[in-house]
Amino acid sequence: MVPMPFAMPLLPLAELEVGQHFYWNLGNLKIHGQVFLSSWVVIGALLAVVVIGTRRLQREPAGVQNLLEFLWDYIRSLAREQIGEKAYRDWLPFIGTLFLFIFVSNWGGALIPWKLIHLPSGELGAPTADINTTIALALLVSLAYFYAGLSRKGFRYFEYYVEPTPIMLPFKIVEDFTKPLSLSFRLFGNILADELVVAVLAFLVPLIVPLPAMFLGLFTSAIQALIFATLAAYYIGEAVHEEHH
Amino acid sequence: MDSLTAAASVVAAGLAVGLGAIGPGIGQGTAAGGAVEGIARQPEAEGKIRGTLLLSLAFMEALTIYGLVVALVLLFANPFAG
Numbered sequence: 001m002v003p004m005p006f007a008m009p010l011l012p013l014a015e016l017e018v019g020q021h022f023y024w025n026l027g028n029l030k031i032h033g034q035v036f037l038s039s040w041v042v043i044g045a046l047l048a049v050v051v052i053g054t055r056r057l058q059r060e061p062a063g064v065q066n067l068l069e070f071l072w073d074y075i076r077s078l079a080r081e082q083i084g085e086k087a088y089r090d091w092l093p094f095i096g097t098l099f100l101f102i103f104v105s106n107w108g109g110a111l112i113p114w115k116l117i118h119l120p121s122g123e124l125g126a127p128t129a130d131i132n133t134t135i136a137l138a139l140l141v142s143l144a145y146f147y148a149g150l151s152r153k154g155f156r157y158f159e160y161y162v163e164p165t166p167i168m169l170p171f172k173i174v175e176d177f178t179k180p181l182s183l184s185f186r187l188f189g190n191i192l193a194d195e196l197v198v199a200v201l202a203f204l205v206p207l208i209v210p211l212p213a214m215f216l217g218l219f220t221s222a223i224q225a226l227i228f229a230t231l232a233a234y235y236i237g238e239a240v241h242e243e244h245h
Numbered sequence: 246m247d248s249l250t251a252a253a254s255v256v257a258a259g260l261a262v263g264l265g266a267i268g269p270g271i272g273q274g275t276a277a278g279g280a281v282e283g284i285a286r287q288p289e290a291e292g293k294i295r296g297t298l299l300l301s302l303a304f305m306e307a308l309t310i311y312g313l314v315v316a317l318v319l320l321f322a323n324p325f326a327g
Contacts, residue, residue, distance in 0.1 A: 182307065189310035192317065220303075227303050 022122040032130060034119055039127040041112070042105050075099055075229070082233035087152065087240045091233065094144055098137065099229035102128055106191055106221030110198075110214065126191050126221075134188040138180035141232040149239030157239065183231060190224045246326040254323050258316035265312025269305040276301055 022033040053064035061069050075096040079088045083095075109126020117124055127133045149157035161172040194217035201210040246254075280298040284291050318324075 182311075185311055185314050186307040189314045189317075190306075193310060193313055220306075223299055223303050227300060230300065 020122045022119045032122070032132065034122045034124050035127050035130045035133060038108070038114070038124050039105070039133070042101065042108050042127060045108070046100055046104055071100070072096070078226075078230060079233050082230060083237040083240065087148070087237075088233075091144070091148065091236050095229050095233050095236075098141070098232055099225055102137070102187065102228050103222060103225035105133075106225055107218060109191065109195065110217055110221065125195060128187055129191045129195055131184065131188045134184040135180070137187070137228070138184035141183060141235060142176070142180045144232070145235040145239040148236045152240045153242075160239070179235060183228065187224055187228055190220055194221060246323065250323070250325050250327070254319040254325075258319045261312040261316040261319070262309065265309045269308045272305045273302055276305070 022037075023030045024033040024036070025031075049064060050068065053068040057065065076088075076092060078099075079092050079095045082088075083091055105126050105128045109129060114124035128137075149160070153159075161169050194213075197213050198210050198217060201213050276298060280294050283294050
């Protein structure tokens with residue numbers, strides 16, 4: 001994004017740096033360094049919790065292992081509900097990774113005091129508040145459901161485009177493009193909107209008043225993670241679903 | 246950015262969110278009303294109804310969020326800024 005020249009004097013706020021990035025140059029590419037840094041923190045935290053929780057497995061789970069088993073159970077029921085009994089096992093790791101990464105990113109963006117770390121430009125925050133992250137995740141989902149459909153049904157997968165009638169063909173093709181578009185914009189918009197609402201309220205009234213908005217933000221970001229995972233599972237389920245004639 | 250483009254962008258950003266909030270607002274009201282009716286009729290199904298309601302509310306909210314994304318693009322990444 002190009003920084004807007006006239007917004008900065010209106011709102012002279014460190015918290016409102018939309019469109020400012022901490023650029024790294026990788027060959028000819030300019031990449032958003034702050035997104036990488038915060039995603040590495042999120043990935044590291046997830047890996048640490050999983051490694052600690054599975055190091056000494058016990059028959060009667062306690063502590064971290066208990067939490068992980070609860071999460072696994074939750075994600076499994078989500079995937080089984082959307083994908084179906086036959087195929088859900090293959091896609092459980094994918095759905096679970098999406099859910100956990102988005103959930104921890106959203107909450108990490110709100111709960112970790114990123115403002116204490118100063119970058120030369122831009123600022124750290126939720127990785128999912130950057131459109132590039134969400135588009136990457138949404139395109140992964142697109143690839144996943146194409147792969148799921150093609151690997152399970154072969155070229156019969158394309159029958160799905162002309163069912164129930166061939167009139168549906170253009171709509172189904174357009175759907176393939178709108179699915180990643182809506183997935184990515186929904187997540188990006190919600191997370192950025194939460195951050196902006198909190199930043200604007202904190203700018204107007206620094207104390208106490210932003211707290212309800214922060215709790216609402218935590219709630220909506222958890223729901224958004226659930227929705228992303230549910231929709232990813234639903235699209236995969238749609239692709240592997242066998243018509244019974 | 247010249248002042249005409251700036252003024253038009255700010256007005257358009259306001260309209261994008263404001264108009265985009267009308268439809269989902271009506272839809273969320275209808276959905277919440279239906280859920281309350283369902284709970285009143287069958288209180289034991291409250292958990293299931295709540296889950297479905299939250300998911301569908303988030304879908305409706307996404308429509309406003311699309312307007313918000315357009316507004317943010319107009320404000321922070323205006324392609325006509327020149």
